[in-house]
Amino acid sequence: MTRRLYYEDEYLCQFDATVRECRMKNDERWIVLLDQTAFFPEGGGQWPDLGTLGEANVLDVHERNGEVEHLVDMYLTPGKQIHGCIDWERRFSVMQQHSGEHIFSGLVHATFGYDNVGFHIGSEAVTMDFNGEITEEEARNIETKANKVIFSNVPIEHFILDKETRKTLEYRSKKEIEGDLRIVRIPGADTCACCGTHLHRTGEIGQIRLIGVQKYKTGVRVSILCGLRALMYERRIQDEMEKVHRLVSSRLENCAAVIEQVLEERKNLQYKNEQMAMRLFELQSRSEQDKPVRVVHCDELTGDGTARAAGKLADGARIALVTSGEEENISFALCSDEMDVRPITRVLCQVFSGKGGGKPGMTQGKIRRTDRDVLRKWLCDNI
Numbered sequence: 001m002t003r004r005l006y007y008e009d010e011y012l013c014q015f016d017a018t019v020r021e022c023r024m025k026n027d028e029r030w031i032v033l034l035d036q037t038a039f040f041p042e043g044g045g046q047w048p049d050l051g052t053l054g055e056a057n058v059l060d061v062h063e064r065n066g067e068v069e070h071l072v073d074m075y076l077t078p079g080k081q082i083h084g085c086i087d088w089e090r091r092f093s094v095m096q097q098h099s100g101e102h103i104f105s106g107l108v109h110a111t112f113g114y115d116n117v118g119f120h121i122g123s124e125a126v127t128m129d130f131n132g133e134i135t136e137e138e139a140r141n142i143e144t145k146a147n148k149v150i151f152s153n154v155p156i157e158h159f160i161l162d163k164e165t166r167k168t169l170e171y172r173s174k175k176e177i178e179g180d181l182r183i184v185r186i187p188g189a190d191t192c193a194c195c196g197t198h199l200h201r202t203g204e205i206g207q208i209r210l211i212g213v214q215k216y217k218t219g220v221r222v223s224i225l226c227g228l229r230a231l232m233y234e235r236r237i238q239d240e241m242e243k244v245h246r247l248v249s250s251r252l253e254n255c256a257a258v259i260e261q262v263l264e265e266r267k268n269l270q271y272k273n274e275q276m277a278m279r280l281f282e283l284q285s286r287s288e289q290d291k292p293v294r295v296v297h298c299d300e301l302t303g304d305g306t307a308r309a310a311g312k313l314a315d316g317a318r319i320a321l322v323t324s325g326e327e328e329n330i331s332f333a334l335c336s337d338e339m340d341v342r343p344i345t346r347v348l349c350q351v352f353s354g355k356g357g358g359k360p361g362m363t364q365g366k367i368r369r370t371d372r373d374v375l376r377k378w379l380c381d382n383i
């Protein structure tokens with residue numbers, strides 16, 4: 001059995017070991033067993049460690065049949081002494097995320113009684129799924145409390161509980177575990193069964209930043225960032241805010257109000273544009289009034305305006321086609337109070353390279369730019 005150095009010293013990032021076994025997994029990969037290792041195998045939601053064993057790169061680490069299996073990209077000779085190096089930056093960040101998760105989950109459990117039923121360290125954020133709902137404000141309160149636990153810099157303890165003693169201790173656990181149980185305790189925040197590696201003191205987490213609370217199954221999914229990840233996130237947000245600040249030329253605390261005003265003005269302008277487009281359309285449709293088949297093109301109509309215009313144009317006609325838009329991408333609306341326009345729309349789209357659909361009395365879609373007289377002639381020939 002491999003001696004697990006990561007439980008004896010979580011901060012050990014270099015070690016010497018003897019290769020016990022090396023078997024080929026495929027053409028370029030081997031599985032290596034050592035007499036002892038500081039490489040943490042994936043488990044309990046924690047990432048496996050990466051790094052090097054001598055000249056070989058460690059690509060993955062798993063636990064199988066009580067052994068720690070290192071997946072490497074080179075053959076290593078059994079019996080040989082080897083020097084192992086762990087990617088410490090990655091491991092330290094993982095420990096920050098993991099210890100931070102314990103604090104957050106422990107506080108949620110103590111405050112609301114909910115369990116963390118799904119813990120995942122993603123490449124972007126840590127997610128925790130709780131089996132009960134908490135609001136964003138409640139999550140913010142937990143975030144504040146969690147950061148206070150970090151500021152108090154309490155030691156993170158771990159110890160083994162035997163079957164008898166475990167009856168006297170309250171702890172969080174995802175599943176029933178037979179035999180000895182490894183407990184990780186953070187005074188004032190959490191006591192939890194865990195096989196992962198943790199920091200020595202809460203202060204090393206740096207900070208916990210709540211970045212999302214969303215409904216998930218019967219509860220919520222909460223996303224957090226710890227340590228350097230939180231700092232990088234803050235920096236990205238700050239950079240974006242600086243850009244916004246420069247764009248609206250206002251004091252940072254007024255940016256939202258200025259943007260709100262700009263959006264309101266934009267909405268009013270859009271409304272005015274639509275009104276003007278409709279007036280233009282009405283002028284253009286005057287010459288169509290006496291015809292049973294009416295076709296109008298109006299550059300200025302946008303969105304729902306095209307359908308509204310077709311509805312008006314169809315009044316008193318057999319069928320009305322309105323096209324709108326500039327360049328090659330032309331919107332159309334086909335309307336009739338007398339017939340189901342869907343079959344003819346299908347043919348229209350085939351002939352004029354478009355797509356569209358809708359209800360019996362009104363269809364909408366896109367076709368290629370086509371002269372109005374060509375469209376009118378085609379419609380007259382096909383209805």
Ligand SMILES: [Zn+2]
Pocket residue numbers: 044098102192193194195196
């Ligand atoms: Zn854990």
